[in-house]
Amino acid sequence: MAASEVKRSGGAPAHDSAPRRPVRALLAPDRYRGFGVWFGFVVVFLYAPIVTLVVYSFNDGDMIGMWRGVSLRWYQATLADGSVRKALANTLIVALFATLIAVSVATAAAVAIVRGAGRFERLSERLIALPLAIPEIVLAIATLMLFALIDLGSSITTLVLAHAVFCTPFAFMPIRTALAQISVSMEEAARDLYCTPAECFRLVTLPLLAPGIVAGAMLSLVMSIDDFITSYILSGPGNTTVPVYIFSMIRQGVTPQINALSSLLFGLSLLLVAGFWFSSRRS
Template identity: 50%
Template structure:
């Protein structure tokens, strides 16, 4: 096929494959080492599930994992809904203050995490918001909103506005028009946005480090503070576990997304 050949750019494939290899090298090393029997973080001495057992025996770590997942899910949900609503308005039409609103939505990206984390901590302490799961969710939602917003907005920008207009003619209310026409069309954007938001929240160290409170340590914060006495290979095991859980979640969301798209 002529078209096929034309879409190919020499070298692109090799770079892409190298990039994928680069992306997976640390993951593979990490997963392999998590099955090591040794005491040292980096050395290999026989296969065992020893460190996984330690994770399951460690109540603090389990609590940290649970906290991380609760925070990430809640923040993702809140941020994705808010971002979708905002994107619907900002992708269409001109109005006064639009530029300012767009800037506001982009602000969390621009503010370095360390600055935001400290500012939010000072603020929470000053107004008397108790540090805990709620405070982490509040802060994470702010920081992951742009991650959710950008792909949704990009998707909306790429849509032909005629669809929405036709939908508005076809269906009675804007809500139904949205559910029947716009939502399916922007679904890939929403899924991508939610995924990015989830990643952002789950991986966040800096903001959580500052705003976590009693009983609300998240996994990254837990790992970050495992320093005075040194990191044990348990970290390898728990990261691999997290990776497996995430992979499972991702696969489910991918399959759901496909079903939604084909409907």
């Protein structure tokens, strides 16, 4: 760590004969002492609770603070629970359909925004970012009121629509980045070779954009699966999602079963983030 902070380039190379200068003087002008250590602390702070949770989900004992050996019994108990399985299925269905909507909408918008630079395009880009600028609770209750007013009860469909709204900006960002990297000359070449605009999009733009779309889909899936606030406000008795189920479990008290279910949810998120990471690197 210290070695990497030492300025290597610039100035005369240090000779053995030269008097040894203290390390402090060798620190590159853009480096700050202790920032690396601080980074380490913060990473530990960010991961300690999650690691604790996962480790204790394998605890054989009934008590949270007491370690009684490794076992999978809480996972077995969790997965054998019918209502957990139902919640898990609901979560996945909502996430898949919300992502399908979000990715389609975001792809169409990204193509229009990146390839055109008018006022309407800039306004639309602001609109897409708007869900990030409003507290989720406000958006959730607003949506609830709208659905109640037009007599749409709580169903999986309303949940999917509400999720699609806040998933769209997350799907949009990687797609936009990927599209900006695709040279317009590729599309122009295709058109010179008598491609129709539809063919050009399907045969040239879309395949080049695929990694960006996959990355956007992964982010959108994570956002939907991990969402609590919107699902809590909008889901009725029959369409609980996993985070809402965990919430009701927590309110009844801390049990090792929550650890197991939470760890499963964390594992799912991690898998999707990994998917995002690899697909965004490819683009």
